[in-house]
Amino acid sequence: YQSMPGLYVTAKLYRPKVVEKALPTILYVCGHAVKEKNGVRYGNKAGYEHHGMWYAKHGFVCLIIDTVQLGEIRGEHHGTYSKDRMWWFSRGYTPAGVEAWAGIRALDYLETRPEVDKTRFGVTGRSGGGAYSWWIAALDERIACAAPTAGITTLRNHVVDGCVEGHCDCMFMVNTYRWDYDKLAALVAPRPLCIVNTDKDNIFPIDGVFKIYQSTRRIYKLLGAEKNIGLQVAEGPHADTQPLNTGEFHWMTRFLQGAELMSTLDSPAVHSISMEKLRVFPVNTGTLAPNSKPTPDQLGWPADQLNTRIDESFVAIEENLQTDTTVSWTENRKNLMMAFKNKVFDGWSEGLHQEIARAKIEPIKTSEKDGIHMSLMSLQEGTVTLSMFLTCRPGIKPNELELIVLNILDEQGWQEFVNTYVHRYPTIFSP
Numbered sequence: 001y002q003s004m005p006g007l008y009v010t011a012k013l014y015r016p017k018v019v020e021k022a023l024p025t026i027l028y029v030c031g032h033a034v035k036e037k038n039g040v041r042y043g044n045k046a047g048y049e050h051h052g053m054w055y056a057k058h059g060f061v062c063l064i065i066d067t068v069q070l071g072e073i074r075g076e077h078h079g080t081y082s083k084d085r086m087w088w089f090s091r092g093y094t095p096a097g098v099e100a101w102a103g104i105r106a107l108d109y110l111e112t113r114p115e116v117d118k119t120r121f122g123v124t125g126r127s128g129g130g131a132y133s134w135w136i137a138a139l140d141e142r143i144a145c146a147a148p149t150a151g152i153t154t155l156r157n158h159v160v161d162g163c164v165e166g167h168c169d170c171m172f173m174v175n176t177y178r179w180d181y182d183k184l185a186a187l188v189a190p191r192p193l194c195i196v197n198t199d200k201d202n203i204f205p206i207d208g209v210f211k212i213y214q215s216t217r218r219i220y221k222l223l224g225a226e227k228n229i230g231l232q233v234a235e236g237p238h239a240d241t242q243p244l245n246t247g248e249f250h251w252m253t254r255f256l257q258g259a260e261l262m263s264t265l266d267s268p269a270v271h272s273i274s275m276e277k278l279r280v281f282p283v284n285t286g287t288l289a290p291n292s293k294p295t296p297d298q299l300g301w302p303a304d305q306l307n308t309r310i311d312e313s314f315v316a317i318e319e320n321l322q323t324d325t326t327v328s329w330t331e332n333r334k335n336l337m338m339a340f341k342n343k344v345f346d347g348w349s350e351g352l353h354q355e356i357a358r359a360k361i362e363p364i365k366t367s368e369k370d371g372i373h374m375s376l377m378s379l380q381e382g383t384v385t386l387s388m389f390l391t392c393r394p395g396i397k398p399n400e401l402e403l404i405v406l407n408i409l410d411e412q413g414w415q416e417f418v419n420t421y422v423h424r425y426p427t428i429f430s431p
Helices: 049-057 087-091 095-110 126-140 154-159 181-186 206-220 242-256 306-312 331-344 351-358 413-423
Strands: 002-004 011-014 023-029 061-064 115-127 143-149 193-198 230-234 361-369 372-381 384-392
Touching: 002 095, 011 087, 011 143, 023 049, 023 095, 023 126, 049 242, 061 095, 061 331, 095 115, 095 126, 115 126, 115 242, 126 143, 126 181, 154 206, 154 242, 181 206, 193 206, 193 242, 206 230, 230 242
Parallel strands: 023 061, 023 115, 115 143, 143 193, 193 230
Antiparallel strands: 011 061, 361 372, 372 384
16 A cells, blocks of 8 residues: 555555454554565565464454565665764654554555454554554554554663664654653553563663553553553563563453453464565566666566655655745744744753853863873853863863763763772862
């Protein structure tokens, strides 16, 4: 289907052989599974087909959709991650938006099918698909039940612990308001939500996952819906394991089929279909030379596809900046600056951007020893005062330094810093 004209989503639909009534339906969004052979991509749906098979065998309809990056038509998730497309930020673009949109339009399509009960939609997926499950469930209230798997953790994990280095752009929304991810999770309440993760996942660490769960559970409790939130933790690394799947399957059968709370699952999800059988676009490789790269025509790509360059058009931009010719430039400038502050810095507290510009940095103490000059600096920003320590060669003024490296220390780093320098510069560290 086309989630918008020219933006193709390749997918596979799984259902029982015999359908006598409308069935609960799962939208499965895929993680980063590369399925490629001889230059032909079969989509990451080929990496998760066992989920679709399990659901169809157990009385569900399941639609598994490819992502724009790892679908049959190659788009891009790695703009700022490795492609130097830093303009994505200023344009307000993230592939997370493309994947969320694809999921919402998938629900539109599923509603047209007679075997689908549109009052019993569930969404799930692992890794990247876990993140997309969050976007779709938060944005579209047609989702009656969600089980995001290995797709969320705290900003502290991402920034302080460095987990962001293991993720591409599709994992992150345009975070104007600087939310932590528990606020995103709270948007699903009070609908049934199971947070699924493994205990040794190095890109979704269990401490952050548990914090998200605890914070979100508080919201469910305030809404009188604590029975609708769950946590499934399986042993293992960041992988698609059977114990992990058990939590997902149990949650969906319980809330979409009305199964008993302690019901047992009778079979695992097992890969059973070769990826070659799961391709949507027909491949014409008869004229393909050995060891050559297939052309879009040979891969069956539609001529009007926008997937390969959707980052250039998904978010519209104002081509011509318009000003009001009936008022002065001073008035125009005031209006443009107000729009800039509201749209670009809207998540900042009132006047914070002005306070930063007026921040004062003053030296408090200085000392020299062993060819190193150290200064204790005071940075005052509004009502907040911070301390900084500047080390450099003697005789160099701070404004003459060609490079300054800023290290922000946690408790352990601060203690190591003090232990290293307190004996050399006692006057700097004295009260």
